[in-house]
Amino acid sequence: MKITFAKPGQPARGTLVVLANDALKIGPLARGLLAKSGDLLARAAKTAGFKGAVAASLDIVAPAGLDQERLLVIGTGKAAPGTLDWQKIGGAIQAKIRSGATEVTIVAETADGTAAPEAAVEIALGLRLGAYRFDRYKTKKKPEEEGDASTLKVTIALAGDAQARKLWKAREAVADGVDIARDLVNEPPNVLDPAEFAARAAKLTALGVTIETLDEKAMKKLGMNALLGVAQGSAKPPRLVVMQWNGGKKGATPVAFVGKGVVFDTGGISIKPAQGMEDMKGDMAGAACVVGLMHALASRKAKVNAVGVIGLVENMPDGNAQRPGDIVTSMSGQTIEIINTDAEGRLVLADALWYTKQRFKPAFMVDLATLTGAIIIALGDHHAGLFSNCDQLAERLTAAGVSTGERVWRMPLGADYDKQIDSKFADMKNSAGRQGSSITAAQFLQRFVDGNDWAHLDIAGTGMAGPQNDLNRSWGPGWGVRLLDQLVSAHYER
Numbered sequence: 001m002k003i004t005f006a007k008p009g010q011p012a013r014g015t016l017v018v019l020a021n022d023a024l025k026i027g028p029l030a031r032g033l034l035a036k037s038g039d040l041l042a043r044a045a046k047t048a049g050f051k052g053a054v055a056a057s058l059d060i061v062a063p064a065g066l067d068q069e070r071l072l073v074i075g076t077g078k079a080a081p082g083t084l085d086w087q088k089i090g091g092a093i094q095a096k097i098r099s100g101a102t103e104v105t106i107v108a109e110t111a112d113g114t115a116a117p118e119a120a121v122e123i124a125l126g127l128r129l130g131a132y133r134f135d136r137y138k139t140k141k142k143p144e145e146e147g148d149a150s151t152l153k154v155t156i157a158l159a160g161d162a163q164a165r166k167l168w169k170a171r172e173a174v175a176d177g178v179d180i181a182r183d184l185v186n187e188p189p190n191v192l193d194p195a196e197f198a199a200r201a202a203k204l205t206a207l208g209v210t211i212e213t214l215d216e217k218a219m220k221k222l223g224m225n226a227l228l229g230v231a232q233g234s235a236k237p238p239r240l241v242v243m244q245w246n247g248g249k250k251g252a253t254p255v256a257f258v259g260k261g262v263v264f265d266t267g268g269i270s271i272k273p274a275q276g277m278e279d280m281k282g283d284m285a286g287a288a289c290v291v292g293l294m295h296a297l298a299s300r301k302a303k304v305n306a307v308g309v310i311g312l313v314e315n316m317p318d319g320n321a322q323r324p325g326d327i328v329t330s331m332s333g334q335t336i337e338i339i340n341t342d343a344e345g346r347l348v349l350a351d352a353l354w355y356t357k358q359r360f361k362p363a364f365m366v367d368l369a370t371l372t373g374a375i376i377i378a379l380g381d382h383h384a385g386l387f388s389n390c391d392q393l394a395e396r397l398t399a400a401g402v403s404t405g406e407r408v409w410r411m412p413l414g415a416d417y418d419k420q421i422d423s424k425f426a427d428m429k430n431s432a433g434r435q436g437s438s439i440t441a442a443q444f445l446q447r448f449v450d451g452n453d454w455a456h457l458d459i460a461g462t463g464m465a466g467p468q469n470d471l472n473r474s475w476g477p478g479w480g481v482r483l484l485d486q487l488v489s490a491h492y493e494r
Contacts, residue, residue, distance in 0.1 A: 014103030027109035037065035090126020091470030173299035181292030185476025194312035207298035233321025256362035260369035261287030268341030285463030286368035289480035385458035387442035
């Protein structure tokens with residue numbers, strides 16, 4: 001899809017999109033364009049029951065009096081739309097034009113004639129997010145899957161087109177980052193093993209990101225036995241990928257993001273039930289988010305020093321696989337009794353977090369992981385679980401979630417929960433059973449942050465197979481890229 005911003009002129013003959021509020025008022029430019037159609041809009045709205053609610057649509061084919069083949073009216077609601085509302089409006093437009101349209105003109109003005117460049121680029125972001133498809137492995141498509149968004153030409157008409165083009169560069173970088181994360185989550189596990197995942201992350205060098213890839217030998221030398229224990233049952237060797245974007249002041253303390261990258265999770269010896277196991281290709285959604293985020297930051301040349309670290313493993317059962325009852329020594333020197341080999345993501349993150357803290361001494365660390373089914377029971381798939389030892393960081397993540405629609409809900413931490421992971425035979429155990437299991441998993445991770453400001457996002461409910469809407473029709477939603485980009489841009493760029 002090609003999106004351009006231009007000053008208002010004669011719209012293309014294809015689809016014309018105008019915006020109307022809840023009183024069916026449209027802007028002056030739209031009124032001029034629709035002048036020859038008489039009371040078409042009012043009559044069609046009455047017939048269709050269109051009330052102008054945010055992102056509601058009224059679709060008029062072959063509109064009388066207009067040169068366009070189609071008139072699409074999108075609601076903006078009663079109050080001035082917010083950032084997320086504009087994205088939803090863009091998503092609603094995309095949902096309507098994705099089949100059959102080749103040229104679209106969007107008149108980006110509200111009823112009072114306002115045409116803010118900021119609103120226009122959020123509409124464009126919504127268009128991009130809603131256009132994503134993952135169909136590269138389909139040789140035949142259903143009728144509703146036909147159509148190619150890549151050939152669609154969209155012109156967003158507004159007076160401030162030059163400013164919109166400037167702003168769009170940054171928002172387009174975010175859209176690209178989300179698409180990268182979606183691609184990674186959607187890929188089948190026979191394609192995306194740890195080595196292939198690392199190779200795809202390494203493509204960020206083209207944007208100026210410094211990439212280091214640690215192989216099994218290097219991790220063994222560092223003492224990453226928690227991570228390596230998860231991988232030892234797989235024929236696919238693990239990787240740890242370190243990504244650095246230095247867009248801030250030289251020597252300034254970086255911010256850090258750590259992702260769980262279990263490219264496929266059978267549960268190991270504590271094997272999962274067969275039903276639904278195919279979804280465990282998405283158990284690397286945290287790592288996918290970190291790669292997408294690093295792409296976004298580098299592509300928009302964010303004025304921040306940022307580090308992304310992802311631990312990439314496959315959790316498989318074979319004669320060499322880790323057993324319940326094993327004790328491993330993590331990179332931190334702390335020992336871990338393995339109770340359940342399906343509680344593997346925290347083992348990967350334990351070494352990745354410790355490595356990140358010790359090497360980079362970041363201002364904060366945020367880790368993302370599809371960690372526990374318990375968080376889905378608690379929050380469903382509309383919020384990610386947020387655990388943090390820093391109130392300010394938690395508050396900023398919560399605000400960023402409200403702004404982007406990638407919402408988080410803060411969960412408790414505490415000494416009583418911490419006692420549940422104490423082990424009789426080692427410093428800790430990797431599973432404390434069902435009660436409060438998303439919390440005890442976070443307590444486990446907290447033992448590896450060494451007092452650093454830290455937040456853990458349990459994205460088991462949001463990182464894959466979450467709710468679909470006009471902004472996301474993908475099984476792998478690329479969740480977290482917009483959230484964390486907003487966190488960085490709002491508070492940590494200098």
